[in-house]
Amino acid sequence: MNNLSHIWQSHRQTISILVMVFLLAFVGVNQSWVLALSIFNLCLISAIMALGVNIQWGYAGLFNIGIMGFAALGGLSVVLISAPSVPMAVSAGGMKILFALCLLLLSIVLSVYLSKHKYNKGWVVLSLVAGYFSMRYFYVDAAQAIEAVNPSKTGYLGGLGLPVPLAWLAGGLLAAGAAWLIGKITLGLRSDYLAIASFGIAEIVLYIIKNEDWIARGVKNVTGLPRPVPLEIDLQQSPWFEEMVVWFNQSSLSLLTEVEKTKALGILLREYSVVFVKLCYSGLFLAILVALIVMANLAFDSPWGRKVRAIRDNETAASAMGKNVKRQHLQIFIIGSAIVGIAGALLVTYTGQFTPNSYQSLRFTFLIWVMVIVGGSGNNFGSVIGAFFIWFFWVESTPMGLWLAETVQNFAGADNGVSAFLQERAHFLRYIFMGLIMLLVLRFAPGGILPEKDKKL
Amino acid sequence: MTYLTGKNLFATYGTVPILRGCSVGVNRGELAVIVGPNGAGKSTVMKVLLGLLPISEGEVLLDGKDISTLSTQQRIGLGLAFVPQNNNIFPTMSVAENLEMGAFLRHDDCQATLDEVYTLFPILFEKRQQLAGQLSGGQRQQVAFGRAMMTQPTVLLLDEPTAGVSPIVIDEIFANILALKEANKAVLMVEQNTQQALSIADKGFVLVAGKNAHTGTGKALLNDDEVRRDFLGG
Amino acid sequence: MPSFDDVLNAFILLSNFVLLPALTYGAQLALGALAVTLVYSILRFANFSQANNMAFGTAMTILLTGFFQSQGWTISGFPTALLVVPLAIVITTICLLLTERWVYRYYRINNAKSITVVMVSIGVMFIMGGLVQLIMGPEQQIFADGARFIWTAREFKAFSGLSEGLALKTSQLTTILLALLAVGLVFYFLQKTKIGKAMRAFSDNEDLALLSGINPDKVVRTTWLLVAILTTIAGVLFGLDKGFSPFQYHLLLLPIFASVIVGGIGSPLGAIVGAFVISFSEMLLTYAYKKFFIYLLPTALEPDSLLQLIGTEYKYAVSFVILIIVLLVKPTGIFKGKVL
Structure with missing residues (x-):
């Protein structure tokens, strides 16, 4: 027992990654690889969002609960920049x-x-x-x-019809602008004012997006947004892709007759094109995530980062030494929010549609915070790990909830209404479940999975 | 043996020893002051006497009984009262309510004590409906003293009552403290203002590095060459 | 010059559509804001789960109302919900005391940073929200029974002979009366009772309160009790007036916080004043004044647009804008609250 905990203590990072890989592989084998990949991709986007929030919380103790709003602004910018006019x-x-x-x-x-x-x-x-x-x-x-x-x-x-990567950049800028406004007004006041104001701006951003149809069609949604990766249909028709699929399945295809082969190839092509597109996204998101983490860590070790750490560790002393705490906090708030904005833009690019009704504070603000806390508040890589685990359990919690409802039914024997009730409301258990995880981690393991070294809370 | 006695006290903050065997004591109707350089453990003595900080060795006696293991609230119930250095009033409550809060633990009629406080500090009666936070520095200190007196304490512990107030107000506060003494309380205070404090004190304890360096009557200490040289600047 | 009747009609119109609803809504907000301010001044954190606690109290009331109705324990013409409110308060109190014991107490004893506790309260908010939706479902429910109106617009018109009517809904009258009663009781409690004064002392200067022998646990428990009373009543009154749906309650959080900050965080009187500032601004800014001015202006000048300053869909945005203005101009609020 002691040994196990010792191994865990010294290899937290490696073990967490291994567990995550195993979980995704489990889904891939038992459910489908397409599902595993889409979970993976959303994990990556969530990780970027969590990274932005973690920078605010870990570097400056800023409590941002307007994540939903910044993500929506990022999403909106995809419409404004890359949609056809x-x-x-x-x-x-x-x-x-x-x-x-x-x-x-x-x-x-x-x-x-x-x-x-x-x-x-x-x-x-x-x-x-x-x-x-x-x-x-x-x-x-x-x-x-x-x-x-x-x-x-x-x-x-409509939009400007510009390339998609520009939209991501714009998403970051738009979110940064909103953060500047909020930060300018509330930083330097009580710390919970920032929380309340960011909560408010998120709601207002959504009100405006939903009600001002001329911006992005409001609740009528914008669909079919341009993508940075090829379409599945195009892939299925391109010879190089077909050759690749054939090459991958040489052994199994060679056993079939010509007629069967064409049919089987069609199915394989469809499957492979979906997986290929998802993989393209994965590569893209992974590259962005890694780049952001590297930049964050480099910044943290630079002279700027030393100042940040000085202020984080002792705000009063730092401000007595002439460091401008408010300005520093404003910078960090803007940077963090910009990263959330970029992630919001990536999300809209990934789904190809902008649907204002999908922005709910539970899904965006709260879930991201659970990720940050579970991963290890203050630790950049920790929030990535947290994002992976929490998103995984979030997606898989519906099947789990249904399973729970079924168990209750089996246990109760005859249908007594309880299980039907639970089945209908199972997804509300998510709120309770996630809330409990958050409270339990905060209370019993405030450092999370990867605690930030030498950080006093 | 004095009415309140701290004998051979040892205490630490974490692992840092602060008190290393000091002794203090005060009788009723007497004013004793604890003086000494910064970091000598003056305020810590107060905390230890009140039970806000545990002692590792030594004992605290009140009227001959050992109270070392009692909680702060129990000690207050037995007749100790404390006036902290800062934030010693309830600023958004009226003067009368401040005094009433002092008597929170009492279940009998405290009108008599209230009258006593008002006789001692007539200005408080005049301003009893006013918010304590709106009073002048000296008057606030009176509210703080009055609040402490409401438990009908036998011992009053004052932590640097004159810190950060103007010289005129200091005189006013010392007059108030003498009034407390006249009311047959045992008054023990920590003071930075060494010269003035010793001149009105019946007894003085000079603390250095958590130990008694000099003990004696206020007059004797004032005339002690060593004390004069080290603490009074000649 | 408009005739006397026209002026009267314009005033009645405004009262019916703006003043009376704003008074009602303000009273509901005030109770919620008072609860937030109490938690803030005693437990020293901004309680984000307030709105969802209100939904919880209301959910309990709805369940009890259903039970009473099924048993036939009703008084004709009188909202059953009001009969069961005391029971709902008891349940809400238990619930809040349990969260105090299991969740907040740990952070209080360990002197955690206030922002950590705010974070914890967000966890509680989602659990409460989930619990309420699990029990009640996400749909809107109407649970008001009894007479809907004290007098209708038509009765008023017949009585006064004016062309505009001023209706008085039962829910409006109960809201105003009950809110007055609740606020009165809370202020009496804080000003006159021993434990109420101890609460104020604790809020003013915690260390000195402890030195005076005030028992912190008792103060905290009493606070949650008061908060439960205010929360349940506020929630039920809002629900009687506008129907119950969990999401609607969640949206109340912003106006409630705005009320608290506008009035001055930590100041009970400020919370009430702030609530009315918010409710009247919301109503006055989103009302379409066309008809109002038709009464007042000569025919030649009659407006042809709606004369609405802000669309109704931005009702909640009004409280946010007011909040921002207060933070910019006077962060301490109207009644100097605690800013740092």
Whole structure:
């Protein structure tokens, strides 16, 4: 027993990776490889998100519970940047709506300028109110005009039609902008104000995305977004792919007759094309994740990182030594949120659609936090591990819940309504389950799977 | 044997020894001060007497009984009262409520004690409906003393009552402390303001590195050459 | 010049659609905000599970209401929910005391950082939310019975002879009366009773409270009891007024926090004032004033647009914007709360 715990203590990282590989392989063999790969891909995206949150929490103790909002902003930017534009909508009201938004921006800039230069508060308010009303004067008509353009198919401005990787970058920038706004206002105040404000901005971002159809069709969703990898259909028709599939299955195909062979090849082609596409995504996401972790670790060891650590370990002393704690925290909050934004953009690229209704604080904010805590708050690689485990159990918890319901039914014998009830509501058990994991880890293993070395909580 | 006695006290913070066999004591109707350089363990003596910090050796006696193992609340019930250095009032509660909180553990009628406090500090009666946080520094200190007196303590422990207040207020506070002594309390205080404190004290303990360096009456210590040289700047 | 009747009509119109609903909603928010502020000042953390606790209290009330109705234990014309509220409060109290004992107490005793406890409260929030949805399902439920109106708009019109009616719903009247009662009792408790004063002392200066012999566990238990009472009543009143659906309750968290911060975090009076600031702003900003101005302005100037400042769908955004403005202009809130 003692030996086992000793092995665990000294090889936490290796063992966690091995367990995860085993779990994914188990799903691959028993359920399907496509499922295993899609779990893996979402694990990677979650890991990037968790990394962003972990940077905020681990480097600066910032409690961000607006993850959902930053992820949605990242997703939105995929629509804005890489979706094809809708020329008719642009000509119907594009300029007008841009003008309206510029007016609002102008009035905000003006009011900030006025209040910075100690003008009467009345002028500040007047500038804002005037800005708001002049914005609305142009905005309402323009939005209606845009939404009226072929509402069943478009009804929005569309995007810029630029390459997808640019959209990821833009996702990071958009999220960073929102983070700057929130951070600027709340950092330096009580630490829970940031939590409350980030919670609020996430809700507001979603309200706007859902209700302003001209931006991204609201709850009507944008589908068929461009992808950075080939389409399955194209793969199935390209000769090199067919050759590769044949080469992989030489032995089994050679036993079949010509007719059977064509049929079997068709099935294999379909299967392999799906797996191939998923693998492309995996490679892409993995590369981004690794790059981000390497950059985060490099930054942490740089002079900048030393300052971060100094502030983290003793905020009062650091600020007495003239370090600008607030500015530092703002930087970290922006960087972390940008990473969450990038992950949000990757997610939308991966699914190929932007569906505002899928953004729920449970799925995004809360789940990511459970990942960070379980993985080891403050430890970058830990949050990756946490993301893998938690996402895996999240996906597999529905089958587990159903299994539980069935067991209850078997145990109770005749159908007494309890099991039917549980079956219907099984997915709500997830909330309770995840909440319990979070509370138990926080209480009994606050370091998580990979505790951050020499970190005082 | 004095009314409150700390005998041969040893205490540590973690592994750092702070008290290394010091002894203090005060009788009723007497004012004793503990003075000494920073880090000598003056405030720690207070904590040990109150039971906020456990002792590893020695004993604390109240009226001849050993109270070393009792909890802070039990000691307060037996007649100890403490006025901390900072944050010693409830700022958003009225003066009257502050005093009432002092009597929280009492279940009898405390009107008599209240009258006693008001006689001692008439300004508190005048301002009894005002929020304590809005009073001046000296008046706040009176509220703090008054709150401590509400348990009808026999012993008052004061931790640096004059820290951070202006010289005029210091005089006012020392006058208040003498009033407490006149009310037949045993008053033990820790003070930075060595000269002035010793001049009004009946007894003084000079602590250095957790041990008694000098003990004597306030006058004797003031006239002691060594004490003058080391602690009073000549 | 508009006639006297027109002015009266305009006022009645505004009362019916803005003032009375805002008063009702504000009272519901106020109770929730008061609970948050109490937890904040005694236990020193922002309780994110408040809204879901309200949903829990309401869920218990709905279950008990169903049971009472099935047993025929009802009073005709009187909402059964109000009959069972005391029982629901007992259950909610037990639930909150259990979370205190099993969850929060550990962090309190170990002097954990407040942000850690906030995180813990988010864990509790999801467990409570899950529990409520597991029991009640995600759909909206109406559990108000008895008379829906004290008087209807039509009765009012017949009585007053005006063309606009001011209806008074049972839920509105109960909300205002019950909220007044609950707030009154809480303030009486805090100002006049010994344990209530001990709570204030504890909130003011924890160390000194301990030195005065105040028992922290008792203070904390009493706080949760008060919080359970406020939480259950707030939840039930909101549910009677707008129907019960777990997600609706979850959305209340933002306006509740906004109320608390606008009023000054930690200040009970501030929480109440803040709640009304939020509720009136929400209603006033999202109301379409077209008809109101038709009464007041001469025919030539009658507006043809809706005259709505912000779309109703942004109701909850209003509280956020107010929150941000307060953080920018006066982070301590109206009644100087604790900022650092």
